Structure formats: structure tokens, C-alpha cells
Amino acid sequence: MSTVMLEAHDVGFRSLAGQSLVEDVSLRVEAGDRLAIIGPNGAGKTTLLRMLAGMVRPGLGEIRLGGRRLDHLAAIDRARKIAVVGQSDQPDPRLAVIDYVELGRVPHVGLRRRSEERDIVVEALKRTGMLKMLDRVIGSLSGGERQRAQIARAIAQEPKVLFLDEPTNHLDPRARAEILELVAELGVAVVAVLHDLSLVAPFASRVAVMNGGRLVGLDSPARTLTPALVREVFSVDVLRLPHPVEDRELTIFDIPIRLSVYP
Numbered sequence: 001m002s003t004v005m006l007e008a009h010d011v012g013f014r015s016l017a018g019q020s021l022v023e024d025v026s027l028r029v030e031a032g033d034r035l036a037i038i039g040p041n042g043a044g045k046t047t048l049l050r051m052l053a054g055m056v057r058p059g060l061g062e063i064r065l066g067g068r069r070l071d072h073l074a075a076i077d078r079a080r081k082i083a084v085v086g087q088s089d090q091p092d093p094r095l096a097v098i099d100y101v102e103l104g105r106v107p108h109v110g111l112r113r114r115s116e117e118r119d120i121v122v123e124a125l126k127r128t129g130m131l132k133m134l135d136r137v138i139g140s141l142s143g144g145e146r147q148r149a150q151i152a153r154a155i156a157q158e159p160k161v162l163f164l165d166e167p168t169n170h171l172d173p174r175a176r177a178e179i180l181e182l183v184a185e186l187g188v189a190v191v192a193v194l195h196d197l198s199l200v201a202p203f204a205s206r207v208a209v210m211n212g213g214r215l216v217g218l219d220s221p222a223r224t225l226t227p228a229l230v231r232e233v234f235s236v237d238v239l240r241l242p243h244p245v246e247d248r249e250l251t252i253f254d255i256p257i258r259l260s261v262y263p
């Protein structure tokens, strides 16, 4: 039987000026689900993710985590269950990588240091390929290394739901695949805003498509990323071609530099 981890019912958010940024979104995330949120710039993806993660309160509708209203949970309970790797997180550049990743344990054990906590932190560093940099300060890391450190901190937090906002934007193509594979193997529910459409099908079990603040698609990647929807939402074409060597289809998003070829 499936376990519903997270539910959003008719969720909406308005800016202080009264502009609707997200409207009428309902979705559920089950244990082990990997939900990708996609959509063009300004579609409301980050606003939705921040509401689902309990970082901002929805103006309309409600969100439940494990059956309980998210806004009724104490901050410490939320922190034990939810980890967020945000797009604009600014970890303190003076922290050593290991001390930063150890912060992921704070919701569980406070500021106490115990050897078993250290094991969890070291394992998170190992899994993200950051063990060799544990003594480096955050400020000395490249963008991709910092992104790995942030994911290591989130892994060390051992959340029930992991929220990622553009988790691979600083990573090279191989590293993107490795990080998403690692996240998928954690076995926790994941909600990830992704811009790279080619990562959606290999990574996500389901995809939510946002456009103009509304949910315009919610299903498996194969059923959702149809040429018609991709064309309508992103104004690019999707092609399915036989792989030249392997017995599978390649999905190619045809993204021309000269967008003027599209009316």
C-alpha cells in the first residue's frame, strides 16, 4: 500500500500587491516518489516548492505532511522530516565542509557531537564525493563542489522528504547524472525543481508542469512530456528518435539558438 507523505490541496499564493503567483495546485507525494517540478522561468515553481517545504505559508489551501497540517507542526518537527537545498542558499563561507554537513544533524541531536553522528556525516560526504574536501572551507569550493556539500548536508539530515531547487545547475553533465542517481537511491520522497528537461524522464517518477502559476500537467514523464505540451509550455519541440546503438528511444529537446524560427 502506498503511503502519502505530502499533500497539497488547492494551494495558492499571492504577492503583497495581490498578484496571484500560484493558483489552485493540488498534488500528493508518496513515499519513494520523485516528483520533478518543471516550467518556464517565472512559472511559480520555486514559490510552490517553498510552500510545500513549509518555508512560506500558502495564502490559500492547505498542505499536509504525514497527514498533519504543515503549518501546525513545530519547526523542529519539520526540520526532522524535511530537508531543503535551495537555489539561493548561502552557506557561511568560513565553515569547514565537515562542520557545514554536520549542521544537518542539528534537528536530531542539537549541537551535541557524538561518534555515531560523525559516521552519518562521513557517509554523506562519501556518497557525494566530498570526503576528500572535508577540511576545506565552503568559500573555497567551486559552484559544483558547494552544490555537493549542500546535498551532503541534506542527506545527513535523513529527511522523509527532500526538496531540491535546481540541484544540478552548477554541475557538469556527468556530475548531474551522478547526483540525481544518488538522490534517487536514497529512497526518500524527493521534490525537485528541474530546468534540464532531459533529466526529467531518467530521474522522476512523476512530473508536475507549472505554467503561469497553474499546474498544467501531473503524471509520469512519459505521459506528461508530450510534444504538444512541451511545445505549448516551453515553445520548443521534443523529438523521439531511435538510439543509434542501443535498443531504446532517445528523447531530444530541440532547442535552437535562433528562437526566431518559432513564430
Ligand SMILES: Nc1ncnc2c1ncn2[C@@H]1O[C@H](COP(=O)(O)OP(=O)(O)OP(=O)(O)O)[C@@H](O)[C@H]1O
Binding pocket: 015, 016, 021, 039, 040, 041, 042, 043, 044, 045, 046, 047, 048
Ligand atoms: N515576493 C514576491 N513578490 C512579487 N512577486 C514575486 C514574489 N516572489 C516571486 N514573485 C514572482 O512570481 C513569479 C514566480 O516566481 P518563482 O520564483 O516561483 O518562479 P520560478 O518558476 O521558480 O522561476 P525560475 O525558473 O525563473 O526560477 C515570478 O514572476 C516572480 O517574479
